[in-house]
Amino acid sequence: MAEVLAAADLGVLLGALRARGYRVVGPRVAAGVIQYAELDDAGDLPHGWTDEQAPGRYRLARRDDDAYFGYAVGPHSWKRELLPPRVRLWQASRDGLAVEEEETDYQPTAFVGVRPCELAAIAIQDRVFLDGRFADRDYAARRADVFLVAVECGSPSSLCFCSSLGTGPGATDGFDLALTELHAGEHRFLVRSGSSAGNAVLADLPTRPAARADLETAEQVVEAAARAQAGRFAAEDVHDLLLRNLESPHWDAVAERCLSCGNCTLVCPTCFCTHVEDTSSLDGETAARDRVWDTCFSLRYAEMHGGNTRPTTRARYRQWLTHKLATWEDQFGTSGCVGCGRCIAWCPAAIDIRAEVAAIRQEDAHAHA
Amino acid sequence: MAPLPYVVARKRRETRDVWTLELEPVDEAIEQIRPGQFTMLYRFGVGEAPISSSGDPELGFRLVHTMREAGQVTRGLCAAKPGDLVGVRGPFGNAWPVDTARGKDVVFVAGGIGLPPLRGAVYDVLAHRNGFGRVVLLYGGRSPGELVFRSDVERWRSRLDVDVEVTVDTAGHDWRGNVGVVTKLIPRAPFDPANAVAFVVGPEIMMRFAAAALIERGLPQESLWISMERTMRCGVGLCGHCQLGPTLICRDGPVYRWDEMRPWLEVAAL
8 A cells, every 4th residue: 555755754754764773875975976975864865866968977956846856867866785896705814724704794775865776786796696597695685675665767867778677667566665755745755565664664764645636646756657668669670780780880980989998888877897806914814705896898807818808999899789689688688778768877988878879779770671 | 796715726738828727715615617618717916817718527516727928917916926815706607508419429629728728528428438420520730830739630630539620721741630710621521511510619700711611611600609709807797898799698698509609709709
């Protein structure tokens, strides 16, 4: 059953989560962007802020209302929590090569303000890290104690294309609580529970049952968000399209612009590639292994004793794009893209994944016309 | 997954820069490794490298790994002395489908450091010799001094039920054997292509030419298997490094049927 929470009572939700032992992480304005960081109270939320995004561009701007979640997505994603940029895997002592695995010390955490595209991204990383033959210990430990508060999207940016991929803007499952921020009339949130943990938290809140008008308004918010981004990306057949165009001259055209910096992979909520760093103490008695984020754009990523298997930017960009939109499906049974637009906003060369696919599609149509 | 300590029980120099380490568990052992599979070998404080098993599967818990001094980690591993400890994670990847060759001729084609990943399968086939037709090993190295497992190869060559041909790219006056690339041995190798299975390991370019020559002889693509190599950090399909098109080599490979891998090898720098 859906309930309605007054916007003024949003702090009660954060308090209820904290009372249940959760560390509360959500959006707040810092360093000129909306980041995910610990929240003390509802006043930390990006109240009245929005983001304006274009290829290679991200700016905060004031809204003319006091929305708490009136933006699309910032450069952070939840993988910072579940797959941190650096994690210690184990330590070893030279004596007996005794290896001690690092215990994951992760306080149960509530993610507040998870966009539907981000729910989809978490589900994708769950598949990678939990559903294979070998589950990742650290990811599993973090993921086990996460409480997800989704917020349906009412303010997609010009770069969003979740509706083309079916990953948003509405939240259908994979959350504990889902909120929809409503402005028409009283500023309030429609709240739905998606789990028994969600039910328990919802019972703590000063809500009233949702009226038909609340439900309709919430639907309109999501519909408008979907309408605003309709037709931005043609996803049909993209797997086969890309794999039959691995030698397209368009990869050379992208490579002329791509700086091979890896920003797209860092901001991507699903990119999961990691490198390991082995270190030893100065006296040589202990050693440790850390896992750190890597990017398929880095020089060393595909380096083997016989040379680099992807020596050019063309090869690296092609790897990234075809992995994201095609071979991810072969490897993990799902696309690797959720349509959040981060890779477009944070590309210093303003490369737009949608435009690159469209260019290949057009060329493919000509070639097969 | 953390490495388990193993002790270097024996160490043998194969060539100038290739060594074989025999490892025994200090305490807990990894699962029984099968020919074709690999482990991640850890040298304390230096790092890990994926190394194929080169051991006889009958050896049980004793691990045998043969490696060239190529980077920091393999140099560190090759410098390990008997009694030293190394870390082991694994076994990872899939094994040679030796059983698919039952009742058929078996053709092993190895280029250079490609023989170690095949050695366990050769041992396996010879241990059950009556279950197979003709057994052929074609082995090519850069020079006579760079041939690995020389005593094994010479012993197999002395058998009446194994056909072994060795060739080198370049040799001095004291070499009386074949000179030329290993793929040149395929046209006259004694096997029935219609009823054979081939296992091929070497540099990618060599595997492509070997596959072409085997198929030219009439071997069906479905009877041809290769072993792939890429950079690996985790060994368990989670770090992304070893992907090649639709596949993660540490998870789905390293052994592939030729027709499954061929389209991806044909695209340069994929």
